[in-house]
Amino acid sequence: MHSDTQSPACYTRTHDRDNQEILSRNINNIIDSIPSTRRCTRLQTTAYLLGAHKELPEVTGEEVNCIRAVQLCYSSEAQASYTEERPEQPQAFEKVEFRIPLNTMDKDKSTMYVDNFYAESDHPLDILDSTRAAMNLSKKYEHLGWRLSTARRMDPPHRLLTSQDITSTFKAVRAEQVSGRKKKKVVIEIVNTMSVPKGKQIKSQAGIVSDPSLLYVKELENVKRRLCCAEHQLGGSENTFCWVDVSQPDAPHYPICTQDLQEWAKHLYDTRDPDSTCATLPNTPYFDDIRKTCQARTASSLQRIPTELISPIIHNHVHLSSAINNTWASNDAHSVQQLESQGPMAAPQPLKRTFALYMESDEESDDEEPPKDIDDVITTIHSRYPAMDFPRYGDMLKERSILYLPTAAHFGSRFYVEKVGMSEGAAVTFHTRVCEAHMKEERARAWRKAKGKQKA
Structure with missing residues (x-):
């Protein structure tokens, strides 16, 4: 048995649908009665968004162009305001070339270079660790330096140990890039100030040794x-x-x-x-x-x-034979008799013992050149490396009795750092040049000695 009356829920849905249809008809009547096309379009759009109208208003090509022009205008204004609020920082993201030497601690391998690129936004400690790793050095290695590719070869390197040193490298690069009329390419060259000297090749008459x-x-x-x-x-x-x-x-x-x-x-x-x-x-x-x-x-x-x-x-050892003794005795018999008359202690003894004649070697002979003075050594090195100012160490060297080239060649670079007060780079340069000059003098002395034997 079915009831003729509807349930409350069905009645409510039916009532809402009827009200919506009535509202839609009323809105359509209002839209049709508005003479202005723009107002009619706006009202129809609003009704569509509110769900009171089923269709959007018809838009002509001219209206589409106007809408696009308005959107473009608003987007350009938004982009301009965004740029003003957040200025660009191109330098912080521009990468700089670091030229890193390899095999600096291996005397049997030649030095090679690899180029790594880092930006100022990179963490300084990451740059340091990456550089040491590329050079096969420990993280605690403290003898690194840097110089710009535009600097002179004789200029001493700057220290590269802390994050502040990394910041200084980028500042120096930026300043050097804009120092001229045109922006130029500047490279940061890494230097190992305590690298192992390589076996240099020198020419001789017999070949290359x-x-x-x-x-x-x-x-x-x-x-x-x-x-x-x-x-x-x-x-x-x-x-x-x-x-x-x-x-x-x-x-x-x-x-x-x-x-x-x-x-x-x-x-x-x-x-x-x-x-x-x-x-x-x-x-x-x-x-x-x-x-x-x-x-x-x-x-x-x-x-x-x-x-x-x-x-x-x-x-x-000069041995005098008995025959020589007899000859000496016969020639000077009268003198011997006079000496014997004066007493047994006054008479000369026969030359039966060996006399040792101590003679100086070739390097101490009169015709040998004296060793080079330390002032001359410093002057020669300073003429080639004037930026290191080696003459200022002259008094300290003399205080330690380092007065000649052979004495200076005896000590290592660590001695000149700890006792004389040289920097690591200056000590390595001074020690290398002193050893080269000393070996050159030794070869010249050996050559003169060999020539003397040939003439004899």
Whole structure:
């Protein structure tokens, strides 16, 4: 049995639909009665948005163009206001080229370069870590520097250690780029101020050979450590070097000079035995001469400064035969009789003992050039590297008795940093040039000695 009456929900939906139809008819009547097309379009659009009208108003091509023009005008104004509120910062995102050297700690590999690009917005510590990683250095390495590609080669590098140093590099690049009429390309060159010297190649009459002063540094340090003598220490920081023949009991100490140390280190480098115990003398012609004359190289020579080249004492034993003695006696018999009449102590004894004539070596002879003065050395280096101002270290070097080139070549770059007060870059440059000059003089001395033997 169906009831003729509807449920309340159905009645409500029917009533709402009737009201909506009535409202739509009324709105349509109002829209049709409005004479203005613009007002009619606006009202019809509003009714559509409110759900009281089923269709949007018809829009002509002219009205579409007007709407687009209005939208373009509003969008340009919005873009202009956004630009004023947030100005552009192109420099913070513009990348700068960093030229990084490779193999700076390997003397057997040539130095190569790789270009990395960083922006000022990058974190400074990330740039430092990335640079050290590319150079195969530890994160705690503190001997890096930088210079601009437009700087002179002789200018000392700037420090590269902290984030502030990274900021300074970018500021220097920006300033250099706009320093001229046109913007130029500027590269930041990274420098390792404590890099290992490479084995330089020099030309000679026999061909191309390596400079020894740059090759057997490790071997020389080992020889110095093994032969450093605590019994004959001269005091202060000066070291004395001795060799003791351990195969003989109570063997004396034979003093070792700087030239001996260098020849010993060269022998270890040639035999590829850098960690030798240095218990026996090297089997080379140089040390054969020392073996023959080691008896005369007593501890008295230890009073000399160990940084000088101590020359071996050459013994020329002159034996006078009995025939010579008889001849001398027959010629001077009258004189002998007079001396014998004065007493037995006044008479000359026959020449039966050996006389040792101590002669100086070639490097101390009268025709040999004296060692170069330290002032001349500093002047020569300063003429090539004027920005490092080496003359200011002259007084400090003289206070430590570094007065000649052979003495200066004895010390390493760490000594000049800690004792003389040079910067790392200046110490490396000074040590390298001093060693080169010293080896050049040694080669010239050996050449003069060889020429003298040929003439003889």
